[in-house]
Amino acid sequence: MAGAALAGVAGPAAAKDGGRRDWSIADIVEAPSVIDLALSRDGSEVAYILRRGDVKENREIFELHVVSIASRLDRIVATSSWLGALKLIPSQDAWSVLGDFGEGVQLYRFDRSGTRITIASQPDPVLVGSADGAISGMGDNPLVRFGVTSYRWRSDGRALFYSVLERQKSNPKPLFDAAVVEVSSRRRWEPTVNVQFYVRESDNKPVAIHSRPGSDIIARLLGGDADWQGETLYFSTTDDQERASRVTRWRWSASRGVERPVAGENAASDSLVGPYGGALSVHGYGADRRIIETSVGGSVHDYGPFVGTLSDPRSPGIWRSPEGDRVLVSVRLLDSPRYSILLLTKDGRRQLYSTEGSLTRCSFDKDLQTGACIQQGLARPPRLVSVDVLTGRVRPIADLAPRYDALRRLRFEPRSWRNAMGYASTGFIVWPSRYVATKRYPLIVITHGSDADEQFVSGGLQWNYPLQLFAQRGYIVALVNDPSPHQSATLTQAASAWSNCGEGMPPRQVQDLEWLNGVATYEALVRELVDAGAVDPTQVGIAGYSRGSQMVNVAITNSNVFRAASSGDGGYLEPAAWRFNRCTYAGVFGGGPGKASTDDLYRRLAPSYRAGNATGAILQQMAEPRAGAVDFYQSLRDAGVPAQITLYPGESEASDETHFFHIPANRMTAMHENLCWFDFWLRGISGSPVECPRIGDWKEMAIDWRNRKSRE
Amino acid sequence: MAGAALAGVAGPAAAKDGGRRDWSIADIVEAPSVIDLALSRDGSEVAYILRRGDVKENREIFELHVVSIASRLDRIVATSSWLGALKLIPSQDAWSVLGDFGEGVQLYRFDRSGTRITIASQPDPVLVGSADGAISGMGDNPLVRFGVTSYRWRSDGRALFYSVLERQKSNPKPLFDAAVVEVSSRRRWEPTVNVQFYVRESDNKPVAIHSRPGSDIIARLLGGDADWQGETLYFSTTDDQERASRVTRWRWSASRGVERPVAGENAASDSLVGPYGGALSVHGYGADRRIIETSVGGSVHDYGPFVGTLSDPRSPGIWRSPEGDRVLVSVRLLDSPRYSILLLTKDGRRQLYSTEGSLTRCSFDKDLQTGACIQQGLARPPRLVSVDVLTGRVRPIADLAPRYDALRRLRFEPRSWRNAMGYASTGFIVWPSRYVATKRYPLIVITHGSDADEQFVSGGLQWNYPLQLFAQRGYIVALVNDPSPHQSATLTQAASAWSNCGEGMPPRQVQDLEWLNGVATYEALVRELVDAGAVDPTQVGIAGYSRGSQMVNVAITNSNVFRAASSGDGGYLEPAAWRFNRCTYAGVFGGGPGKASTDDLYRRLAPSYRAGNATGAILQQMAEPRAGAVDFYQSLRDAGVPAQITLYPGESEASDETHFFHIPANRMTAMHENLCWFDFWLRGISGSPVECPRIGDWKEMAIDWRNRKSRE
Incomplete structure (x- = not known):
């Protein structure tokens, strides 16, 4: 894999935008994320773990940093092939962290000088x-x-x-x-x-x-x-x-x-303990959601309306003042998807800390006076900020990825859509560089369920889909979330039936609400952009991995708006995966395949059973040779639909790539492949300016496909 | 694995039969087979490779033997974890053989003294x-x-x-x-x-x-x-x-x-070269089969009727005299399934060498005067014999498995059956020890396609089904071949369509001829034995691995004569195996599952789709966790049918057992499991005299099964 060559895809220094250079694939692969953060006991320093890809070394690197808030000096005190679970050691001027320093992952103590001591191994x-x-x-x-x-x-x-x-x-x-x-x-x-x-x-x-x-x-x-x-x-x-x-x-x-x-x-x-010592939770649906604290005795305190969730796993946390009367909880907001911090007090105060983008991975001192967070957004590289709890003031301490300030700023516009089934979804439109309102553009929808939110280069959302380069190359990109289950009791019930073997809702309705619902959202947004004159309806594609791959495979076989698709490491919804998903398949299909009672339900949703309905070319990029994905590939080819399945290798013949790719060369090749795929199948571009090694096969498939279409 | 304990299953020395002791499972596992044989240049000695299981060492051992024909002295000149491809080195007084002597398998020279020299590595x-x-x-x-x-x-x-x-x-x-x-x-x-x-x-x-x-x-x-x-x-x-x-x-x-x-x-x-320098083959079907030699020029020589096949892979070989006018070819006879040697000469002679049982693994001298073969049969342990080509005289040289002469002789009776579809199958009835004509017995059908023939303890046929112990424990055992494709052009066409993606015959007819045809044979033989008063129709089981597992799975879900089944390392015919069997599945089902065009065909034959039709308890013993077998297991349990799937381990966590089990402890445990399974599900015996560790689960399944049956 010519990593260096690929790093240059789309001309790293070619186009300029007010002195800013274009994004390259390497910029995406190397984009850092902060996975843990912990304030020192006296609040004067912040330790954090930064995880980043390294193209030259072709591996991920985990760095343990310590920043002095006063001097803003950022020191790397350790690097490792894996770090996690960074915490302040109570009553000490030191942190504990899990890390691999040559003896496998063990528990270590680090002080501000970077001295490492084994705690447990x-x-x-x-x-x-x-x-x-x-x-x-x-x-x-x-x-x-x-x-x-x-x-x-x-x-x-x-x-x-x-x-x-x-x-x-x-x-x-x-x-x-x-x-x-x-x-x-x-x-x-x-x-x-x-x-x-x-x-x-x-x-x-x-x-x-x-x-x-x-x-x-x-x-x-x-x-x-x-x-x-x-x-x-x-x-x-x-x-x-x-x-x-x-x-x-x-x-x-x-x-x-x-x-x-x-x-x-x-x-x-x-359980999230609130100012009254009870359990905090959010009740209700849509605009009627309210934060409620329920005490052990049963008494209830209502903090008022709140369209969000508490302590999302992507940015968890709750902190209480020593007296317990003030509580800070990390939240995810649903209307305009981002993360922040919410203060709740016994005297009835309630404050949402406002910033551009999100506040994530926070840490607060024992007295709940001051804290540190990562501020980031779709267009904002992560920076370390301090938070004054009393005043709510958020002040920058250090930019953690200054390289990205030199890159072209893309325009992300938050949107929400209501679909034909009546449900709402949130997301973002990424406008192409040099967008002209009088022109129609190709569109790529990217989805991963609920990850379209204010995070910087979120791997969970964009996986191996280089949305920054798509935008630079003249695509409109729509980042779309599933209709949130928090908007309606029925949707919540559907999600519950899906994970509880069908309890409480018949499978047909679960299919409607969990998959066809999202497809209806894509149709609504495509319609909106076409009607607005922004999108060429013959150039619409879709991409997503994992949960997103389910949506991609269902959309391309159940809707007629898509002409190309890229589906990442999926296989769920295929009959081949029933074997080890019997409970959820009972929810989706009413049981296993091959029975009169389930036939219609499989035929309605299982992508390989619907291969003949596919409306465009389908690429599947895999970390493992999952049976269902191979079945889908073969069914598509049997039905004359252009399709490719690519399996990315592990580090050696003894290992596999992981569901979320961790090998930089694979990530780069996969992004490159996606650029080629959508360029070819949506726009008829054959490999320039990027070289596309499989283009010969695609041209043959395209001819067969046109012939088939002309016969229909 | 208590190998020693299992070796004693069914009491090794308990019952006596004219001074002969009962078979134990260890006797089956340790039964030797000769896999290669080569005469010395002067015809005075024979080298052969003997392969056998060793219970104590829990592995297979390959031995290279040299026997002097004059003195009948048999010496082991080498042992290895693998030996194969034994040949006489032309013009030398030495043999060459592939073997592993600590450096992986390489090519070695052995002389009669046992001196080993590396030829190539x-x-x-x-x-x-x-x-x-x-x-x-x-x-x-x-x-x-x-x-x-x-x-x-x-x-x-x-x-x-x-x-x-x-x-x-x-x-x-x-x-x-x-x-x-x-x-x-x-x-x-x-x-x-x-x-x-x-x-x-x-x-x-x-x-x-x-x-x-x-x-x-x-x-x-x-x-x-x-x-x-x-x-x-x-x-x-x-x-x-x-x-x-x-x-x-x-x-x-x-x-x-x-x-x-x-x-x-x-x-x-x-191509098998005949006395005229042309290609030998057998033409025609059934009793009309004839050996034909076709010269390059197109001229044809007819050697007359022959109901058999030439140079079967289970005992291949053809030898020509120096002048080419006499040819010896190893043959398999179809009417009464066994192996022999056939002489064809330019002057029109044709001679089949007759012995009790089979002649296999032959080797002849350069002049085609004399040779050596293995004589063996279902009831006859292998012995080395010399063959005088001119006179046809076959003389014993050495018994290769004398231990087996001390065991109870079982009675194997060759039979053939014509089924309701009009096709004939061959096979054998193994009568129980102490058989009494006035009593009805339980019956177990064992099949592996075409391996029911005169070989001693053939692993290919009996796999992990201890037929010798079944017979000793009072079962009638039927060893049954598929209807031979050589009996009819239509059957040959079906076999061809199956392997050639359906070319020449619609899938429904392929299903009829390749699977339901065999099931009809089982039904015919069960009927015959029931009508004769020998078999209790409520105690009929079936067992088979590989090809046999297809037949077992189809039989138990398409016929109503079986109450218990044991299916070995299968999964073919399941929708899950379409992925890597597309050509043959086109022959059997007309394509992949999930299509209107193939639905009925899958529902007609695929075992997991027919789980609800199963008439008895199904055990699957696996070398690998094949998806189709797991699907069948889960479908059976979903349908309330008693079922178990057992996965046998490899030598370590880094390896699997092989399709034909090679680890003695696994073979013993699997045979033990089959004894328990049929005892319980056909006869209601709960573990005595052998201990059956899973019997508790079976009892629960049996209660559920009876309840289900009583509701129907």
Whole structure:
């Protein structure tokens, strides 16, 4: 892979825009994101983890930075192939972080000088990722060995909970039934591991308090979702591999050991405690949503209307003042999708901190006086800001990606659309560089469910779709969210039926609300842009990965507005995936394929069954050779529809690329392929100015396709 | 795995039969087979390779033996984890053999004293088998590293062709389309290899004459099917991964190098040359089959009626006298399925060598005066015999498995059946020990397509179905072949349409002739045995692996005679396998699933689509977690049918069991599981005298099943 050559796609320094240069693919791949941030005890410094791609090294690099707020000096105190879970150590002038410094991921202490001390380690770390000999990991992580996987400090900092992976010696033995189903959904055998929970008090020896098999996904991936309340530790386990819904919550204390608590009591680990000591949540739908605090006793406090969600996983957090009377909670706003911080107080104050774009990854001092966040937006590179809680003033401390200030600013316009089914969706229009209102442009819709929001170069949203280059090359790009389930009880019910094996709603309606609903949104926005004279209706494409790939595959086989599509690492909704998605398929299709009772429902939605209805050329870019995607590819080709499936390789013949690509060369090649694909299938451009190695095949498919169309 | 405990299943020394002890599972696992045999130049000695399971070591052992015909002394001159391709080195008093003696499989010379000399080697052998880091191999081979994979001596012994695997350094790069389909059908990535063909003359340096990618299955698995004709070498290559039908034949000579020969000329590598120098073949159907020799000029010689086939892959071979006027060819007889040797001479003689059971794996001297073969039968352990070509006399030289003479002799009765569709099948009835004509017995049908013939403990036929123990435990066992395609032009056409994407016959008729035809045979034989008062119609089961698993899965979902089934490592005929079987599925179903045009055809045959029609409990024993088998299992359970799927492990977490199980502990556990399964589901026996670890689950399923039945 000629990384350097690809970095130049679309001429890195060619076009100028008020002294700003054009985006290149390398700019997208190397765009940094802050994944964790923690203020020092005295509030004078901020530590943060920056994750970025490195094209020359062809890998991701994780950096631990410390910034002095006064001097604005930013120092890199450590780099690693993986860092995570950065926290201030309570009552210390130091941070703790999980990282790999040559001995697999272990738990370390860093002070402001960058001195590293091991806090906890497991000397035989376990390979985690998509590779031979590894246990499977999270979708976006590179291949890393893990010893310690999670930890929690007790609030006094004198006790530590942590979890480790431990390899089990196991004689190979036959597997039965559900275990066979499970391994049939994986690419390879995985070693047997246990997850071991430890507590260490002061400098005593760690005490092993509980052990779980690696199949317990709450234990393995979330460290049991552990939570200290005073001297008592709470943690969760589950036996269900498909769903995390069968959860048992446990408590541990030094005196009584591990006990199963009564149902209800602290069963939910993520309860957000409000100023009255009750649980904060948002009730209602659409404009009627309100923040409510429900106390244990049952009394309710109403904080008024709020069209948003609390502590979204993409920017989680809640902070309480020492007296508990003031609470700051990170929020995601739904009307104009962005992240911010909301203050709620016992005396009834309520304040949303306002900035351009979003405030994410915040950290506040113990007294809840001052904090630090990342400010970022679709067009704004991330910068570190300080937040004065009392005044609400947000002040810049340091730009974290100054290189991006030198790049062409694209114009992102927030929009919302109401579709023919009556549901609303949010999103953004990205206008082409040098846009002229009198001209019609090609359009590409990009979707990933709910990630169209104010984040800078969000990999979750744009995956391998180089929207910046699309805009530069004269495309209008629409970034579109699914209709939010928070707008209606019926949509919430549909989402619930989908994940609960169909409970509460018939599958046909779930199909309508969860997939065809989004397609209706795309049709509404395309219509709007065509009617406005901005878009050429014969040049409309769609792209999306994961949840987005479902939408892409359904849209191209159920709507007639799209002429080209790029679908990323999908396969869900295909009959081939029923095997390991039986519960959700019961929700979507009423059961498995091949039955009279489910036939119509499969034929209505399963992309490979609808291949003959496809209205355009379909590219599938894969991290693994998923059966459903291959079935879709072959069904399309059987039906005479132009289609290509591309499988991107792992680092070696022993590993795979991950769902969210982590290898820069793959990301660049995939973006390049998408540029070529849409240029060719929407605009008839054959490879200039970028070289498209597969163009010969596409030309042949295009001729067959035109012939087929002319026969119809 | 308690191998020793299992070895005692059914009481090894408990029951006696005229001084003979009962078969144990270990006896089946350890039963030896001769896989290659070669006479010495002077005819005084025979070398052979014996392959056997070893329960204590829990692996297979390959032994190279040399027997003196005069003294009948049998010496083991080498043992290995893999041996193959034993040949006499022309004009030498020594043999050549491929074997692994610690450096991967290379080519060695052995003389009668057992002295081993390396003939050709590749110092960086490539792992072959079902394991991480290995390229895929043949179904029944253990995990072995291969350097040299095949070889052919020129008839003067002064030139040698051989092929080696060579690992390619490769940068991971994206795969497209057909290549993605291909890897989607495999469990894991494989390293990239080339197959390199060499010729070495006398003691010169080897010359690399041709190189092929590892995807060329003729090059990789068959060493290019190379063949010396005088000084010229012919070999084949193919580009087609699914079918080996697109074959190119090449020739090489020292003077002219590699050239593509004109079509037709030596294009077929397997032509059997007769006494007139023409190609031998069998024409016609059923009782009208005749051996015909067709000369290059077109003249035809008719050797008369012959109900059999020539040089079957299970016992191949053809030998010509120095003058070419006499030809010996190994044959398989169809009416009463066994193997023998047929002499054809230019003066019109024709002689079939008769023995009890079969003559297989023969080797003859240069003058075609004398030879050696293995004599064996269903009830006869293998022995080495000499064959006097002139007189036809067959004389025993050595018993190769004397241990089996001490075991209970079972009664195998050859039978043939004509079914309701009018087609005939051959097979055998195995009568229970202590059979009493006045009693009705449970029956188990065992099938593997065409392997019910006179071989001793044929793994191909009985896989992990311990028929010897079934008979001892009071079952009647029927070993049944598919209706032979050689009996009718229509059946031959069906077989051809199946493998040629449906060419020449509509899929419905292919389904009838290739699957429902066999089911009709089972129904005919069950009816016959029930009518004869021998079989209890409520206690009929069926078992088979691979091709047999297709028949089992179709039979239990299309017939109402079976109450229990055991299906071995299958998944073909399932919609999930369409992805990598598109050509044959076009023959069977008319295309992929999910289309109006193919719906009825899938619903008519695909086992998972017919799960609700299943009439009995279905066990699937797997070497890999094949998607189709898992779909069948889940569909059965969804339909309330008792079902279990068991996945047997490889040697380690980095490997799989092979299609034909090669790990003795797995074979023993699987046979044990089959004993338990049929005992429970046909006879209601709950585990005595063998312990059945899953019996609790089965009892629960049986209650649900009875309740379902009573509701119907």
